[in-house]
Amino acid sequence: MTKYCSQLSGLRHLSPSARFEKIDEATGELMSGIESLSDATALSMASADGMIENVIGLFELPLGVAANFQINGKDYFVPMAVEEPSVVAAASYMAKIVRENGGFKAVSSAPIMRAQIQLLGIGDPFGARQKLLQHKDEILALANSKDRVLIELGGGCCDIEIEIFEDTRIGSMVVLHLLVDVRDAMGANTVNTMAELVAPFAAQITGGDARLRILSNLADRRIVSVYVSISRDSLTTNNFDGDRVASGIVEACVLAEIDPYRAATHNKGIMNGIDPVVLATGNDWRAVEAGAHAWAAKDGQYTSLTRWERDKSGNLIGTLELPMPVGIVGGATKTHPAAKAALNLMRIGSANELAEVIASVGLAQNMAALRALSTEGIQRGHMALHARNIAIAAGATGAEIDHIAKELVRIGDVSVDRAHGLLTIQK
Numbered sequence: 213m214t215k216y217c218s219q220l221s222g223l224r225h226l227s228p229s230a231r232f233e234k235i236d237e238a239t240g241e242l243m244s245g246i247e248s249l250s251d252a253t254a255l256s257m258a259s260a261d262g263m264i265e266n267v268i269g270l271f272e273l274p275l276g277v278a279a280n281f282q283i284n285g286k287d288y289f290v291p292m293a294v295e296e297p298s299v300v301a302a303a304s305y306m307a308k309i310v311r312e313n314g315g316f317k318a319v320s321s322a323p324i325m326r327a328q329i330q331l332l333g334i335g336d337p338f339g340a341r342q343k344l345l346q347h348k349d350e351i352l353a354l355a356n357s358k359d360r361v362l363i364e365l366g367g368g369c370c371d372i373e374i375e376i377f378e379d380t381r382i383g384s385m386v387v388l389h390l391l392v393d394v395r396d397a398m399g400a401n402t403v404n405t406m407a408e409l410v411a412p413f414a415a416q417i418t419g420g421d422a423r424l425r426i427l428s429n430l431a432d433r434r435i436v437s438v439y440v441s442i443s444r445d446s447l448t449t450n451n452f453d454g455d456r457v458a459s460g461i462v463e464a465c466v467l468a469e470i471d472p473y474r475a476a477t478h479n480k481g482i483m484n485g486i487d488p489v490v491l492a493t494g495n496d497w498r499a500v501e502a503g504a505h506a507w508a509a510k511d512g513q514y515t516s517l518t519r520w521e522r523d524k525s526g527n528l529i530g531t532l533e534l535p536m537p538v539g540i541v542g543g544a545t546k547t548h549p550a551a552k553a554a555l556n557l558m559r560i561g562s563a564n565e566l567a568e569v570i571a572s573v574g575l576a577q578n579m580a581a582l583r584a585l586s587t588e589g590i591q592r593g594h595m596a597l598h599a600r601n602i603a604i605a606a607g608a609t610g611a612e613i614d615h616i617a618k619e620l621v622r623i624g625d626v627s628v629d630r631a632h633g634l635l636t637i638q639k
């Protein structure tokens with residue numbers, strides 16, 4: 213059997229089916245269910261109808277595969293479901309550079325999610341806090357009394373925290389947090405069930421009224437960190453030397469660290485890498501987005517999720533740290549056949565491993581954007597690929613698409629208007 217090797221060049225020149233075969237070959241043909249990735253009807257109407265309400269159809273997106281990823285010494289072809297051109301190309305390109313420099317190094321914390329129980333109508337919030345702490349063992353036992361599967365897997369509610377808030381409109385608020393190791397699940401349903409189970413007991417021992425009982429999407433105990441170190445020589449391009457590219461990336465990041473206007477766009481670029489993998493694996497991208505942006509503002513000002521710096525030898529060092537509440541069981545991960553196939557394609561063994569892959573793609577995407585923005589600008593690479601979209605929007609079909617796109621790039625005017633003009637001349 214061929215060894216799984218994600219280092220592949222020239223995928224852009226192949227047709228989708230030839231690309232599929234090439235990747236299948238490069239993965240050692242061990243992908244059960246991989247055909248779902250190229251099958252537009254992978255999700256049946258019956259399954260879709262079981263997933264959400266009032267279903268009348270399916271909504272499709274292109275699924276690309278980013279090549280070259282090596283994370284903690286393991287190779288990955290990364291499936292990305294996304295509508296935006298240049299994202300998959302950029303991820304593959306940066307993964308190629310990072311691979312030559314030892315690959316991505318990622319670590320993640322235990323998969324701990326938190327649920328909140330809001331308790332109102334309490335005159336002695338600090339006394340209530342003490343009572344909750346005194347009953348911690350009973351709270352944990354109650355929370356862990358239903359989900360046998362999770363407990364047998366070594367997960368479950370492992371700690372509590374308590375917050376007190378005073379508000380002029382509603383008075384004292386005591387908020388009990390359940391900290392739950394959710395193992396390989398995203399965990400929202402798991403912790404919500406526990407919160408609803410514990411709430412009446414918490415109300416009884418504090419004398420309060422239990423209101424909200426729901427997870428927090430600021431998953432600050434479920435953090436993934438990823439690191440790259442890149443020599444300046446690897447960053448040299450035809451027009452810029454590596455030292456200039458590295459300092460350009462650092463300087464671009466500094467603006468995002470101090471200016472929320474830039475930080476929002478900078479972090480959007482990171483999510484360009486993260487969301488497509490979250491989506492392709494059937495995970496909840498709203499939860500990941502909410503957690504990422506709340507984390508980016510956790511010190512009181514919205515800032516960059518990445519840091520780029522130079523070490524003493526001049527190497528470019530990039531790091532990304534953020535919450536990553538994703539699962540490989542539960543939610544849609546097992547009901548959507550393409551999501552199952554996506555996890556198979558990457559040979560993912562745990563939710564933590566998936567989190568590490570997703571964060572690596574986020575860091576790669578940020579590097580690509582900063583590299584382009586601080587040197588030649590975003591338009592050349594991105595708009596050249598976007599030109600095909602523009603050609604399609606103007607009505608090009610079949611072989612016309614590539615022809616019109618190339619012409620738009622050659623003229624330097626990637627607009628629907630110009631594409632219309634070119635199509636008219638052609639017809």
Ligand SMILES: CC(C)(COP(=O)([O-])OP(=O)([O-])OC[C@H]1O[C@@H](n2cnc3c(N)ncnc32)[C@H](O)[C@@H]1OP(=O)([O-])[O-])[C@@H](O)C(=O)NCCC(=O)NCCSC(=O)C[C@@](C)(O)CC(=O)[O-]
Nearest residue numbers: 221222223224298301302304305477478481580581584593
């Ligand atoms: C687009 C590139 C990669 C071109 O870059 P290039 O220098 O033209 O690439 P290349 O032709 O030298 O190819 C190098 C490698 O890139 C990959 N590659 C290259 N082209 C393709 C393709 N067509 N299809 C598949 N893979 C491709 C592929 O891995 C290839 O290796 P090979 O296969 O040849 O051995 C570069 O210009 C780039 O990274 N640009 C940045 C793109 C980007 O960030 N896009 C996101 C959209 S913009 C946005 O929304 C976010 C933003 C920018 O606002 C965020 C922010 O402000 O921070």
Ligand SMILES: NC(=O)C1=CN([C@@H]2O[C@H](COP(=O)(O)OP(=O)(O)OC[C@H]3O[C@@H](n4cnc5c(N)ncnc54)[C@H](O)[C@@H]3O)[C@@H](O)[C@H]2O)C=CC1
Nearest residue numbers: 361362394395396397398399400401402496499541542543
């Ligand atoms: N605010 C939010 O983010 C909210 C999100 N959701 C949704 O909740 C869903 C995810 O909830 P989950 O609790 O993950 O799903 P789930 O309830 O479908 O699956 C989790 C359960 O799977 C079982 N399980 C089997 N094998 C396991 C393993 N190896 N590790 C851990 N558990 C295992 C456990 O009993 C566990 O409780 C997503 O679809 C999300 O969209 C729901 C409510 C709110």
